[in-house]
Amino acid sequence: MKITKICCIGAGYVGGPTMAVIAQKCPQIQVTVVDLNEERIAAWNDENIDNIPIYEPGLDKIVAEARGRNLYFSTDVEKAIDEAQIIFISVNTPTKTYGKGKGMAADLKYIELCARQIARISKDNKIVVEKSTLPVRTAEAIKSILDNTGNGVQFQILSNPEFLAEGTAVQDLLNPDRILIGGDPSAEGQKAIQALVDVYSNWVPAEKILTTNVWSSELSKLTANAFLAQRISSINAMSELCEKTGADVNEVARAIGMDSRIGSKFLKASVGFGGSCFQKDILNLVYIAKSYGLNEVADYWEQVIIMNDHQKRRFSNNIVQTLYNTVSDKKITFLGWAFKKDTNDTRESAAIYVADDLINEHAKIAVYDPKVSRKKVLADLDYLETRAASTNAVSVLSFDSPYEACTDAHAVAVLTEWDEFVQYDWQKIYDSMQKPAFVFDGRNILDGPALEAIGFVYQGIGS
Numbered sequence: 001m002k003i004t005k006i007c008c009i010g011a012g013y014v015g016g017p018t019m020a021v022i023a024q025k026c027p028q029i030q031v032t033v034v035d036l037n038e039e040r041i042a043a044w045n046d047e048n049i050d051n052i053p054i055y056e057p058g059l060d061k062i063v064a065e066a067r068g069r070n071l072y073f074s075t076d077v078e079k080a081i082d083e084a085q086i087i088f089i090s091v092n093t094p095t096k097t098y099g100k101g102k103g104m105a106a107d108l109k110y111i112e113l114c115a116r117q118i119a120r121i122s123k124d125n126k127i128v129v130e131k132s133t134l135p136v137r138t139a140e141a142i143k144s145i146l147d148n149t150g151n152g153v154q155f156q157i158l159s160n161p162e163f164l165a166e167g168t169a170v171q172d173l174l175n176p177d178r179i180l181i182g183g184d185p186s187a188e189g190q191k192a193i194q195a196l197v198d199v200y201s202n203w204v205p206a207e208k209i210l211t212t213n214v215w216s217s218e219l220s221k222l223t224a225n226a227f228l229a230q231r232i233s234s235i236n237a238m239s240e241l242c243e244k245t246g247a248d249v250n251e252v253a254r255a256i257g258m259d260s261r262i263g264s265k266f267l268k269a270s271v272g273f274g275g276s277c278f279q280k281d282i283l284n285l286v287y288i289a290k291s292y293g294l295n296e297v298a299d300y301w302e303q304v305i306i307m308n309d310h311q312k313r314r315f316s317n318n319i320v321q322t323l324y325n326t327v328s329d330k331k332i333t334f335l336g337w338a339f340k341k342d343t344n345d346t347r348e349s350a351a352i353y354v355a356d357d358l359i360n361e362h363a364k365i366a367v368y369d370p371k372v373s374r375k376k377v378l379a380d381l382d383y384l385e386t387r388a389a390s391t392n393a394v395s396v397l398s399f400d401s402p403y404e405a406c407t408d409a410h411a412v413a414v415l416t417e418w419d420e421f422v423q424y425d426w427q428k429i430y431d432s433m434q435k436p437a438f439v440f441d442g443r444n445i446l447d448g449p450a451l452e453a454i455g456f457v458y459q460g461i462g463s
Helices: 015-025 038-044 059-066 077-083 109-121 138-147 169-174 187-200 214-245 249-257 278-291 295-322 350-360 374-384 389-395 402-406 419-423 426-432 448-454
Strands: 005-009 030-034 071-074 086-089 126-130 155-159 179-183 209-213 331-335 364-368 396-398 411-414 438-441 457-459
Touching: 005 015, 005 077, 015 030, 015 059, 015 071, 015 086, 015 169, 030 077, 038 071, 059 169, 071 077, 077 109, 086 109, 086 187, 109 126, 109 138, 126 138, 126 187, 138 155, 138 214, 155 187, 155 214, 179 187, 179 214, 187 209, 209 214, 214 249, 214 278, 214 295, 278 295, 295 350, 295 411, 295 438, 295 457, 331 350, 331 402, 350 364, 350 374, 350 389, 364 402, 374 389, 374 396, 389 396, 402 426, 426 448, 448 457
Parallel strands: 005 030, 005 086, 030 071, 086 126, 126 155, 179 209, 331 364, 331 411, 364 396, 411 438, 438 457
Antiparallel strands: 155 179
């Protein structure tokens, strides 16, 4: 099957960048990204490419090249579905906040709504691709909905999970470690797999495109994120032991990372992991394991989340204890709010939970992040529903300048590893702060001895 038109439902952190790269690399294919959020689509279509809604290094140039040529952003979902041969589903799959599985299971209501809309609109055969991270056997549910429309249209369901790391998403898309495509073993299923393989083959070497059954593909995504998160929680667990014993977690990480069986990646001790995937996917894995009665498996993976929550609480508790057991009415400056550098995504950012703890202690939080707005900071805190939105609004100030944010602060807490933080004039910051001036480096990116030489009381993670 020769693919000429692709539609993606969902213009978020996965759908937008993925479709932009497909459009750039496949100029012969018309790619339409649709979303019901008019504000988001308007931002994707903004003439000023700096205003696209997702910040990823290099994404603006790719969108500028392909947009209007063969890349389109639209709110006309029905038209895009009707015309497309391949439909990617890339909508949100948050953790359920109600009913059975609350706090663990993935909420699939948006996926089901997509499936029903596709079934209602489609007049000819379609390939439907799961791009969202989904629990195992979700494809079965989607196929059941699509196959029971009674209009004779044939659907093939493929699983094509994304392995992007935010902040490097464009490079991950241009040079992926692997592309994973799961489909049905039938002849029609294999044709559908090949159609998607042919799309990616425009720029991805054949040896990097893996094909499996649907269930293996779905579970591979959850497993990959669980393994990565496990490494972060493992080194963070050791960071606390290092602090008690006089060891240095950076030296320990370097020593074990040189073991070829372990490797050096994801061994950076920090205030904890965030992002849209790790916690959600592990909780999903825990729920699936419990649903099959695999309680020991569930307990094992749940401990990764417990350790991550502990690391965030430990960081905020340490700030309070170090500042003489009270931060009431003290200004604490947060450098960074995004969950990692080079993205404006704040989902499950450690900064949210550390700020929440400190506001409970009546601290005044000053935030500087080069890519995150005050509106987003307040929305993140309000989502927790810990207190009234009006209280959050007076407890948190946002600044356009890091130096202004640090003026008169009792302490600076580094919550995101933005490269620019290392380059600041820290003498200037010290001179503007209350004394003693404290720095809590939640990402271990600053030069501790140099800051101490200036006069700071410096604390990193794991030393």
